[in-house]
Amino acid sequence: MTLHIDTPLLESQPLSHALGRRVLLKMDALQPPGSFKIRGIGYACEQHANQGKRRFVSSSGGNAGIAVAYAGRALSIPVTVVVPQSTGERAKDLIRLQGADVIVHGATWQEANAYALEQAGPDDAFIHPFDDPLLWHGHASMIDEVARAGAKFDAVVLSVGGGGLMAGAIEGLRRNGLGNIPVIAVETEGASSLAQSVRAGERIELPGITSVATSLGAKQVCEQAFTLTQTHPVECVVVSDAEAVNASRQFVDDHRVLVEPACGASLALVYRRTEALQRFDSVLVIVCGGAGTTIEQLERWHREMV
Incomplete structure (x- = not known):
């Protein structure tokens, strides 16, 4: 699958x-x-789910967050996405539509990403939007x-x-x-x-x-x-x-x-x-x-x- x-x-x-x-x-x-984005993010989420991770945490300006939220819903795993203040309302709505929690933090994606990393606990998988084999x-x-x-x-x-x-x-x-x-x-x-x-x-x-x-x-x-x-x-x-x-x-x-x-x-x-x-x-x-x-x-x- x-x-x-x-x-x-x-x-x-x-x-x-x-x-x-x-x-x-x-x-x-x-x-x-x-x-x-769902190609790589979906694959990564499946791997982490197989390893027993209980939540996905990601940072995104939009599309990666939507993909993580979609994957989490498909795999029945809760998702938290941290987005910067520059992210549009439509993108945030689409992330929430998939059932994910949205946190707005920082002026840029870099600030949102740093905050998302801080939120990820030992049972969570951090899903980077682009830098991951x-x-x-x-x-x-x-x-x-x-x-x-x-x-x-x-x-x-x-x-x-x-x-x-x-x-x-x-x-x-x-x-x-x-x-x-x-x-x-x-x-x-x-x-x-x-x-x-x-x-x-x-x-x-x-x-x-x-x-x-x-x-x-x-x-x-x-x-x-x-x-x-x-x-x-x-x-x-x-x-x-x-x-x-x-x-x-x-x-x-x-x-x-x-x-x-x-x-x-x-x-x-x-x-x-x-x-x-x-x-x-x-x-x-x-x-x-x-x-x-x-x-x-x-x-x-x-x-x-x-």
Whole structure:
């Protein structure tokens, strides 16, 4: 049994036309809690449940918390999620909808995370939102599914926040004999901790997050993500908030699926026919999802950015 579902793999005519290349979409926005996070978090929660843990404690700006709450409900284990003050009401409501307790603490995710660690007792499992080998192992299942489908692609495009999705995707590529396929790692301006770390040659910490893509809001990527930029072909690309928001709006029209700007960042590379993708014949885009955004919020951001 797994807590995630196998998600559709689509060949997108609208995005293939926009890019001038074949575009495949791994539709993890269709996971029951709304994002790819349930793959790794579900796997980690199952492992901890098997070890007799009595409660899950996590920190999150939104999607990871929703996934932990979903997993806890499925496994009949209580959940406490600590979120920073920047977390929107919708995300908090979705966490509570799964039956979890929500604690609001601190201005940033880092402060919420430190407080969550303090709350975890000996019978509790602390579920990190992105920095845990259990998560990466679970996230790798999305590449397993693409490989099982026999799909051919020569690049993977994905969004980077803390780096858990990238770490999982690269683990999946390697375990399916696809370790030479490059990853195009996309961030928004104001949340580009990986791109700035690569440029600096060391893992840096941003002074703060200024992007509307708050799901990408880790001031520092996990060490594994930075290390992978040195051992795997990874290319960092940064897009504007406006490009991410516009891509999310366009994607609703093209595929009738609502995603957060954190996911729209990756889609923006395709919609703007980015030079970085022109050397490839077939591009796999991880549509990572995100449950914290509404149509109204997207439209409000769009109006403010015009």
